[in-house]
Amino acid sequence: MEKLLIRGGRVIDPANGMDKIADVLIEDGKIAAIGEGLSADGAKVYDAAGKVVAPGFIDMHCHLRDPGQEYKEDIVSGTRAAAHGGFTAVCCMPNTKPTNDNAAVTRYIIEKAQTQGSGVRVYPVGAVSKGLAGVEMAEVGRMKEAGIIAISDDGQPVSNSNLFRLAMQYADHFGLFIMSHSEDKNLVGDGVMNEGFISTKLGLPGITRAAEEVMIARDILVAEAEGKRVHLCHVSTKGGVQLVREAKARGVRVTAETTPHYIGATDEWVMGYDSRCRVNPPLREEEDRLACIEGLCDGTIDVIATDHAPHHEDEKRCEFHIAASGISGFETAFCISNSMLVKTGKMTLSDLIERMSVRPAKLLGVQGGNLAVGNPADVVVLDPDKEIVVDASKFLSKGKNTPFDGKTYVGEIELTLVDGKTAYQGND
Amino acid sequence: MKRKDMLGLDGVSREEITSILDTALTMRQVVRSNNKKTSHLQGKSIVTLFYENSTRTRMSFELASKYMSAAAANISASASSVAKGETLIDTGVTLDQMGTDVIIIRHPMSGAPTLLAKHVRASVINAGDGMNEHPTQALLDMLTMREHLGGLEGAKIAICGDVMHSRVARSNIYGLTTMGANVVLCAPPTLIPTRIEELGCTVAPTIEDACEGADVVMGLRIQRERQQKGLFPSVAEYCDHWEITPERLALAKKNALVMHPGPMNRGVEIASSVADCGQSVITQQVESGVAVRMALLYMLTRRENG
Numbered sequence: 001m002e003k004l005l006i007r008g009g010r011v012i013d014p015a016n017g018m019d020k021i022a023d024v025l026i027e028d029g030k031i032a033a034i035g036e037g038l039s040a041d042g043a044k045v046y047d048a049a050g051k052v053v054a055p056g057f058i059d060m061h062c063h064l065r066d067p068g069q070e071y072k073e074d075i076v077s078g079t080r081a082a083a084h085g086g087f088t089a090v091c092c093m094p095n096t097k098p099t100n101d102n103a104a105v106t107r108y109i110i111e112k113a114q115t116q117g118s119g120v121r122v123y124p125v126g127a128v129s130k131g132l133a134g135v136e137m138a139e140v141g142r143m144k145e146a147g148i149i150a151i152s153d154d155g156q157p158v159s160n161s162n163l164f165r166l167a168m169q170y171a172d173h174f175g176l177f178i179m180s181h182s183e184d185k186n187l188v189g190d191g192v193m194n195e196g197f198i199s200t201k202l203g204l205p206g207i208t209r210a211a212e213e214v215m216i217a218r219d220i221l222v223a224e225a226e227g228k229r230v231h232l233c234h235v236s237t238k239g240g241v242q243l244v245r246e247a248k249a250r251g252v253r254v255t256a257e258t259t260p261h262y263i264g265a266t267d268e269w270v271m272g273y274d275s276r277c278r279v280n281p282p283l284r285e286e287e288d289r290l291a292c293i294e295g296l297c298d299g300t301i302d303v304i305a306t307d308h309a310p311h312h313e314d315e316k317r318c319e320f321h322i323a324a325s326g327i328s329g330f331e332t333a334f335c336i337s338n339s340m341l342v343k344t345g346k347m348t349l350s351d352l353i354e355r356m357s358v359r360p361a362k363l364l365g366v367q368g369g370n371l372a373v374g375n376p377a378d379v380v381v382l383d384p385d386k387e388i389v390v391d392a393s394k395f396l397s398k399g400k401n402t403p404f405d406g407k408t409y410v411g412e413i414e415l416t417l418v419d420g421k422t423a424y425q426g427n428d
Numbered sequence: 429m430k431r432k433d434m435l436g437l438d439g440v441s442r443e444e445i446t447s448i449l450d451t452a453l454t455m456r457q458v459v460r461s462n463n464k465k466t467s468h469l470q471g472k473s474i475v476t477l478f479y480e481n482s483t484r485t486r487m488s489f490e491l492a493s494k495y496m497s498a499a500a501a502n503i504s505a506s507a508s509s510v511a512k513g514e515t516l517i518d519t520g521v522t523l524d525q526m527g528t529d530v531i532i533i534r535h536p537m538s539g540a541p542t543l544l545a546k547h548v549r550a551s552v553i554n555a556g557d558g559m560n561e562h563p564t565q566a567l568l569d570m571l572t573m574r575e576h577l578g579g580l581e582g583a584k585i586a587i588c589g590d591v592m593h594s595r596v597a598r599s600n601i602y603g604l605t606t607m608g609a610n611v612v613l614c615a616p617p618t619l620i621p622t623r624i625e626e627l628g629c630t631v632a633p634t635i636e637d638a639c640e641g642a643d644v645v646m647g648l649r650i651q652r653e654r655q656q657k658g659l660f661p662s663v664a665e666y667c668d669h670w671e672i673t674p675e676r677l678a679l680a681k682k683n684a685l686v687m688h689p690g691p692m693n694r695g696v697e698i699a700s701s702v703a704d705c706g707q708s709v710i711t712q713q714v715e716s717g718v719a720v721r722m723a724l725l726y727m728l729t730r731r732e733n734g
Contacts, residue, residue: 200621201438203538203560203598273539318515321537321558 003027004420005040009048009381013055013371014354024053026377029420033373046415048381054353055369056088056378056416058360060257061154061179061233061305062330064090064122067108068097073310073398075109078330079117081397083424085306085330086413088378089121089361089368093154094132101127101138103146110147119423120416121378123149123366125179128167132156137167144174149364152179154233155280157215159185161222168228175365177229182215182240183281192321194267194282202273204320209237209288212281216240220247220254231363232256234307236281238291245300255363257305258292260336261327261403265289269403275316275323276403279309293340296355297347303359304352306333310399328399332390334382336404338411342384349384377420386412396424429727433545433552436561437602445603448723449571455726456719458495468726469498475523476555477503478534484690484714485555485565489532492721498529516540520548529729533557538595551728559593564724565689566599568716569646570607572709575716576685577643581608586638586680588672589648589697592619592659596689597648601629614638616670618659635670642680646687647672647698663696672698677707685709 006024011034013019023038024031064078073081082090092109094100100109106124113122126148127138132155140151151171158164158180168178188211193199195206216232220243223230235241235256244256261279266286270277277283295301309326316323337356341347361369368378389408392400416424429444437445458466474493476486486502493500505513514522516535523531530551533541538558545552556562570580577583585604591597591613601624604611611629613620620631632638639645650666660666677686686698686708694700703710 195622197623197626200624201627203558203595205559206622273542314515317517319535319537319540319543 002420003043004046005038005043006046006048006053006379006381007040009051009053011053011371012350012353014350015055015358015370016372018371019350024371024379026379026417026420029377031371031373031375031377034371046381050383051414052349052382052384054380054382055357055371056380056418057086057334057356058364058366058368059087059090059306059308059330059333060303060360060364062090062092062308063095063310063326064092065310066096066112067105072312075112075122076116077396077398078310079113079120079122080424081330081395082120083118083416084396084413086334086380086382086416087120087330088380088416088418088423089123089366091123091125091149091364093125093152094127095155099127099131100124101130101132103139103142106143106146106148119418119421121418123364125149125154126151128153128158128178129163134159134163137163137170140167140171140176141174144176148176149366150177150179150231152181152233154179154181157181157183157185161218164219165222165226168222168226168230172228177231179231179233180215180219181233182212182219184211184214187211187214192278193270194284196267196285198267198270202270207282209239209284212237213239213243216243220244220252223254224252227253229253234259234262234281234305235292235295235301236262236284236288238288241291241295241300245295248300255302256300257303258296258301259305259307260329260333262292263289263296263340264336265403273320274403275318275320276327276401276405278320278323278325279327280325293346296341302355302363304333304337304355306330308397310397311401313400316401326401327403328392328395328397328401330397331395332402332404332409334413335388335390335409335411338384339409343410377417379417380413381415383412383414385410388412429731432731434563434724434728435541435545435552435554437563437566437599437606438561440603440606442606445567445570445607448567448720448727449574451723451727452567452571452716452719455722456715458722459715459718464495465497466495467497469493469496469729472498472529472729473527474498474500474530474532474725475503475528476532477505477519477523478555479505480534480536480556482534482555484717485534488714488717489555489721492718492725495718496722496725498725516544517547520544524548524550530725551731553724553728556595558595559598560595561599562595563599564717564721565596566603568713568720569600569687569689570603571716571720572687572713573644573685576709580604583609583643584612584641585609585644585646586612586614586632586642587646587648588614588635588638588670590619590650590654591615591624591648592621593654594648601627605629612638612642614670616660616666619654635672635676636679639676639679642684644685644687645672645677645680647692648689649691650693650697666696671696672702674699674701674705677702683707687713689713
């Protein structure tokens with residue numbers, strides 16, 4: 001019987017309204033007790049004095065690149081990186097090679113994660129359409145039996161609104177929902193960054209915010225007409241946040257995520273043609289950044305997801321136009337969010353944990369986000385006040401592609417446990 | 429000159445522009461002389477690296493190099509090789525190793541010269557990148573204008589045509605506003621970049637407004653593919669509303685200059701009768717081009733602080 005006592009930390013467990021200094025006893029991979037002065041008898045002790053103990057983070061949106069693009073990332077490196085970011089569970093998008101549009105690929109991902117991963121739980125997201133081509137529906141039912149948690153053509157929109165509607169109906173039968181990559185390809189055109197003063201200044205083709213907002217509006221209206229659920233991926237614009245806010249107010253079953261980079265960076269970062277800032281949707285402007293923060297604060301945006309999108313160095317060491325889109329996000333998600341939201345006084349640390357752990361667990365219908373006695377010990381120990389300089393070269397992810405490299409943020413992950421087992425532990 | 433590269437006129441000071449233009453005046457004497465040979469670039473190696481087709485710009489740089497006794501070489505890379513062939517950085521490093529002093533690059537993607545310059549020891553001159561900048565074109569435009577107008581301060585420069593896709597427009601906006609000129613743009617709204625006014629220019633509602641009292645009326649090429657992409661409905665309708673015609677030119681100052689970076693689409697953005705009229709300095713622009721490029725090559729290869 002393995003026992004671990006996390007001693008003297010500030011335990012923040014929003015699901016149970018807890019925020020106090022306490023010991024957490026873990027026994028056989030489960031939360032055995034939370035209280036003051038718990039006995040360490042027979043237990044290994046982890047000193048968490050001055051630290052925060054919280055339910056592990058759950059990332060609704062990442063790319064593990066496995067199978068097929070293991071030179072960018074694989075399930076081993078990806079789950080290690082996730083653990084380093086304080087995540088105890090992640091949902092990986094289906095744009096692998098081959099596409100996760102069938103049960104065989106789903107089973108491969110789950111099995112590899114269980115046998116070779118860091119311990120972090122991996123919930124595959126299946127494709128909406130075969131090959132993400134947006135034409136024929138993928139075998140959603142069979143993928144569900146194999147273990148998918150939701151469906152998405154992420155990276156590509158489901159441009160055909162009727163396919164989108166049918167997939168929504170069909171997925172609902174299997175207890176699944178669509179995670180929509182909302183983007184109107186015609187409005188994107190040949191754009192490579194946000195359309196605004198900076199795109200004009202750099203002479204780079206711009207992407208109007210309307211490209212995202214038109215599709216968010218469509219997604220909401222289809223969900224509303226069907227009375228079904230839709231989850232909007234990576235909301236990045238002020239107008240998008242407002243559309244979600246209005247939809248929620250009239251009872252549409254819509255949920256939404258934004259990412260650390262949309263609350264932590266703007267299109268001004270692209271100056272100098274920094275290809276590390278190439279991401280889709282593109283980095284927007286300050287008013288959009290503030291709107292995403294406001295949306296997170298008032299509950300319009302439910303969760304913070306990373307859209308962790310690792311790429312090889314070669315895919316970024318090139319002209320901006322042909323640079324791959326995406327930011328390696330697992331390992332900076334907490335420190336950026338903590339710095340932008342908590343340290344600025346926009347929300348409490350408990351609120352942030354709610355949006356990175358409690359809410360995602362609820363939306364996905366999975367365990368986690370809750371430290372109640374008897375639950376699996378998916379736990380993160382972090383130092384919310386530690387100043388750190390991001391060093392991408394030290395990432396556990398194969399993808400070192402981040403514009404946050406070299407910048408200073410506050411908040412460090414010290415220990416990540418899944419089922420009570422160590423998935424990540426810092427050096428000191 | 430302190431700078432290593434000439435990537436664009438954004439951020440280049442009035443003093444620096446003036447100094448380049450003054451040097452170009454001297455160089456023009458060489459272009460006009462019987463013996464077009466100086467030793468200014470003797471022992472220097474200049475490479476043009478063009479990822480887009482070009483006749484005049486490339487020839488202009490090549491002659492500028494040769495008039496000053498440089499060893500000049502040309503590399504043509506097809507646009508498709510940008511994505512599939514050797515990376516730009518690798519090509520640049522290779523040229524560096526061969527002892528190249530100046531790399532002159534034209535590239536269909538904005539920012540490519542910036543990327544190259546970061547990775548090579550050689551000086552980099554931007555000969556046009558995507559929709560971003562084409563600084564030597566703007567410098568030769570300014571040299572031509574300055575000669576005819578006496579100065580640029582307070583001059584009204586109307587730029588009419590496809591501003592959206594024009595690197596010439598952006599470089600001229602930066603350079604001319606720095607020199608104190610008033611730049612007025614005119615084009616269909618679908619060919620005007622977002623928030624371009626924030627670069628210090630204005631957008632005229634009609635071409636008549638743009639031409640009214642102008643010291644210079646400059647046309648920019650309208651590529652027919654823009655019409656096919658739906659940016660305006662037809663060439664005929666474009667001409668109705670935006671072509672530089674003799675009537676519209678008549679609204680400008682008497683003896684206002686007519687300019688165009690070339691190649692022209694006669695009868696689209698500019699009427700032949702305008703392009704060929706007595707006010708046109710389009711052919712002089714070409715001569716100014718060689719002089720400006722000689723000046724830049726001379727100054728960059730003699731930069732201070734190495």
